[in-house]
Amino acid sequence: MKRTYYSSDLVHEQKGKTVTVAGWVEDVRLLGSLAFLTLRDSRGVCQLVAKKQELPADLFDAICRSPRQSSVIAQGVLKESKAKNVSVEIQVQQFRILTEAVHPLPLDPTGRVDANTDKRLDARALDLRNPENLAIFRIRHFALQGIRKSLINHGFLEVNTAKIIGQAAEGGANLFSLDYFGKKGYLAQSPQLYKEQLTMALDRVFEIASFFRAEKSHTRRHLNEFTSVDIEAAFADEDDVMKILEEMVRTTIDEIREKCAEELAILI
Amino acid sequence: MKRTYYSSDLVHEQKGKTVTVAGWVEDVRLLGSLAFLTLRDSRGVCQLVAKKQELPADLFDAICRSPRQSSVIAQGVLKESKAKNVSVEIQVQQFRILTEAVHPLPLDPTGRVDANTDKRLDARALDLRNPENLAIFRIRHFALQGIRKSLINHGFLEVNTAKIIGQAAEGGANLFSLDYFGKKGYLAQSPQLYKEQLTMALDRVFEIASFFRAEKSHTRRHLNEFTSVDIEAAFADEDDVMKILEEMVRTTIDEIREKCAEELAILI
Numbered sequence: 001m002k003r004t005y006y007s008s009d010l011v012h013e014q015k016g017k018t019v020t021v022a023g024w025v026e027d028v029r030l031l032g033s034l035a036f037l038t039l040r041d042s043r044g045v046c047q048l049v050a051k052k053q054e055l056p057a058d059l060f061d062a063i064c065r066s067p068r069q070s071s072v073i074a075q076g077v078l079k080e081s082k083a084k085n086v087s088v089e090i091q092v093q094q095f096r097i098l099t100e101a102v103h104p105l106p107l108d109p110t111g112r113v114d115a116n117t118d119k120r121l122d123a124r125a126l127d128l129r130n131p132e133n134l135a136i137f138r139i140r141h142f143a144l145q146g147i148r149k150s151l152i153n154h155g156f157l158e159v160n161t162a163k164i165i166g167q168a169a170e171g172g173a174n175l176f177s178l179d180y181f182g183k184k185g186y187l188a189q190s191p192q193l194y195k196e197q198l199t200m201a202l203d204r205v206f207e208i209a210s211f212f213r214a215e216k217s218h219t220r221r222h223l224n225e226f227t228s229v230d231i232e233a234a235f236a237d238e239d240d241v242m243k244i245l246e247e248m249v250r251t252t253i254d255e256i257r258e259k260c261a262e263e264l265a266i267l268i
Numbered sequence: 269m270k271r272t273y274y275s276s277d278l279v280h281e282q283k284g285k286t287v288t289v290a291g292w293v294e295d296v297r298l299l300g301s302l303a304f305l306t307l308r309d310s311r312g313v314c315q316l317v318a319k320k321q322e323l324p325a326d327l328f329d330a331i332c333r334s335p336r337q338s339s340v341i342a343q344g345v346l347k348e349s350k351a352k353n354v355s356v357e358i359q360v361q362q363f364r365i366l367t368e369a370v371h372p373l374p375l376d377p378t379g380r381v382d383a384n385t386d387k388r389l390d391a392r393a394l395d396l397r398n399p400e401n402l403a404i405f406r407i408r409h410f411a412l413q414g415i416r417k418s419l420i421n422h423g424f425l426e427v428n429t430a431k432i433i434g435q436a437a438e439g440g441a442n443l444f445s446l447d448y449f450g451k452k453g454y455l456a457q458s459p460q461l462y463k464e465q466l467t468m469a470l471d472r473v474f475e476i477a478s479f480f481r482a483e484k485s486h487t488r489r490h491l492n493e494f495t496s497v498d499i500e501a502a503f504a505d506e507d508d509v510m511k512i513l514e515e516m517v518r519t520t521i522d523e524i525r526e527k528c529a530e531e532l533a534i535l536i
Contacts, residue, residue, distance in 0.1 A: 003503050022503040042471035073503065128469030137470055141425040157409040160495045163478045178446040178455070181484060187446070201396030202405055203310035209477060210431045216449065227428045235271050235290040235341065
């Protein structure tokens with residue numbers, strides 16, 4: 001069995017088709033001789049239906065007893081669903097638990113039970129299956145693509161500058177220092193000096209990368225390690241810069257609105 | 269005066285149009301009452317022609333005496349060129365030196381005179397104006413976009429993982445260590461552990477970022493700071509991985525061939 005579809009693509013497919021999905025067991029409900037299994041993958045959820053009289057006893061049993069959050073793969077026929085909220089379901093023919101989740105789970109990724117930050121970070125893989133957290137990562141991905149698309153449209157070239165540096169690039173910020181083969185090195189707090197050299201030949205450059213400031217993170221907006229979007233342009237004045245950055249923000253918001261309607265609905 | 273065109277776009281424009289270009293003086297040649305100035309920008313070169321009898325004496329003089337590699341902006345009328353190798357030229361009406369280059373130059377960016385690596389790194393901005401170096405940075409930019417395009421087509425999400433870590437992610441590699449507010453921290457040599465957590469919810473993730481190994485760079489292929497292209501996929505086997513990576517390499521080469529014909533011609 002190999003996955004052929006993500007959950008979000010099933011609604012667009014012809015009923016009667018055999019499909020294979022893979023993901024994590026969110027819930028199993030028994031209704032007489034029927035078992036309904038909600039499977040979550042990175043794109044959403046889908047419903048699997050297992051009929052006792054149509055499956056070998058041990059297979060039906062395995063589906064009914066599969067521990068929540070176990071990693072599974074399932075094959076079956078796509079059918080219209082009679083359930084409200086669900087338009088299609090998969091009538092299971094094959095089913096395999098790839099990795100069984102150990103219970104009790106450290107937290108509930110469906111978000112019905114709250115968990116504190118330490119617990120969430122200790123079980124981050126599980127925590128990330130929470131639809132809100134998934135939505136944040138997906139929106140973040142499309143934000144990165146929107147930023148890049150806009151800058152490239154404005155003629156910027158993507159570069160990667162050194163993060164271990166020999167000198168501080170700007171005054172003010174405290175730097176993390178490290179031992180660089182017996183010499184003192186620092187972690188870059190910005191690509192400033194590199195950008196200035198690059199822009200004198202490449203004209204317009206940008207970098208999206210981690211930078212570092214050795215200042216304790218007093219607020220969630222002041223991190224000592226952060227992802228920076230940095231641009232530098234030659235032959236430009238403040239009006240050019242404002243236009244570039246305004247369009248970057250607008251393009252990024254457009255991109256997210258277009259590609260992340262479901263994710264925004266989850267978060268807002 | 270504000271730049272309206274890059275040098276590479278001029279051939280596509282109507283003759284008779286007033287255009288403004290900005291860049292660096294590569295060469296000035298005097299031919300009686302004519303001065304020919306070769307201006308390089310990040311996209312290539314263009315030819316400016318100044319006619320003594322049509323310009324104020326001090327302006328013609330400034331053009332003739334502009335030191336090579338000075339940063340300049342020029343406006344004029346686009347004309348067909350009679351020179352071989354050049355299809356269009358700009359008949360200068362306005363010209364301004366933005367920053368005058370100090371001579372003697374530390375190296376010759378046209379590449380006619382060789383410079384050793386130390387000298388090149390000391391005058392990197394100038395060194396990068398060498399067409400071969402510009403070509404490398406432009407190809408590198410399109411390689412990054414090709415890699416990303418291919419991975420996104422395969423359903424991968426872009427992520428940024430922590431570079432300052434508390435524990436080594438893999439055995440074997442030596443890590444750079446640093447003082448993290450009194451605790452010992454390390455620079456990540458790979459996003460391995462983060463990718464594994466992320467992939468258990470996001471399914472397919474990739475990161476393009478700097479990573480670090482505290483091993484002296486014995487060859488040019490073994491750097492202690494490098495840009496890594498890292499992917500991780502759930503529900504995939506070795507055939508899937510080979511397919512993804514093969515297509516990534518192919519897409520990237522296609523992208524470079526399509527977008528960088530001139531740069532490849534310079535390098536090969």
